[in-house]
Amino acid sequence: MKITVNGVATAFDAAPSVADVLSADNIALKGAVSVQVNGEFVDEGGYTETVLNDGDELDYLFFLGGGSRR
Amino acid sequence: MLRITEAVLHEMIAHARRDLPDEACGYLGEKNGLVSRIHPMTNADASPEHFSLLPAEQFAVLRTFRAEGFRLAGVYHSHPETPARMSDEDIRLLVDPALSYVIVSLEKPEAAVKAFTVGGGVKEQDMVVVGEN
Numbered sequence: 315m316k317i318t319v320n321g322v323a324t325a326f327d328a329a330p331s332v333a334d335v336l337s338a339d340n341i342a343l344k345g346a347v348s349v350q351v352n353g354e355f356v357d358e359g360g361y362t363e364t365v366l367n368d369g370d371e372l373d374y375l376f377f378l379g380g381g382s383r384r
Numbered sequence: 385m386l387r388i389t390e391a392v393l394h395e396m397i398a399h400a401r402r403d404l405p406d407e408a409c410g411y412l413g414e415k416n417g418l419v420s421r422i423h424p425m426t427n428a429d430a431s432p433e434h435f436s437l438l439p440a441e442q443f444a445v446l447r448t449f450r451a452e453g454f455r456l457a458g459v460y461h462s463h464p465e466t467p468a469r470m471s472d473e474d475i476r477l478l479v480d481p482a483l484s485y486v487i488v489s490l491e492k493p494e495a496a497v498k499a500f501t502v503g504g505g506v507k508e509q510d511m512v513v514v515g516e517n
Binding site for chain 1: 407409429431432433434435436437439440442443446447450459461462463464465466471473474477478479480483
């Protein structure tokens with residue numbers, strides 16, 4: 315089955331969860347990213363139980379912030 | 385090396401000045417090895433000392449870039465009163481090894497702009513400004 319991950323078609327042997335996709339991309343700090351599946355946000359608490367279907371689109375982005383002091 | 389158009393460089397600096405006293409931030413898009421697309425973003429912190437992006441806006445701009453054939457290549461933000469260097473907070477929070485992090489310093493009358501990467505530790509990245517003829 316194929317899932318489009320951040321715009322790239324990616325093959326999986328079996329239906330992956332969001333957590334599986336992030337692990338496959340070596341995202342160790344899963345709290346550091348925001349995830350959308352087919353344009354809908356998935357909370358971090360749902361990464362394991364949210365299983366993807368063939369043709370789904372998953373996008374993830376790192377939290378972005380910082381500061382100028384120190 | 386980060387290759388960036390003169391127009392994008394000027395727009396980053398103009399955005400940084402427009403948003404004073406707060407920090408400004410935005411996305412940079414690359415096509416064919418050249419950063420030629422800029423998208424000013426909302427600083428959710430609206431602060432002179434901090435910035436953060438809104439995830440919903442991040443995803444929306446990412447999809448716009450994709451539709452236009454651009455790759456998300458970097459993020460810029462301004463330091464209104466401090467040098468163009470990665471602060472401790474920047475180092476702690478900017479963790480995507482795939483991106484270039486560009487900092488626009490307005491500490492002095494003439495803006496200073498530097499780029500950094502974080503994969504394998506923070507490193508200053510060579511930046512080449514390309515004029516448009």
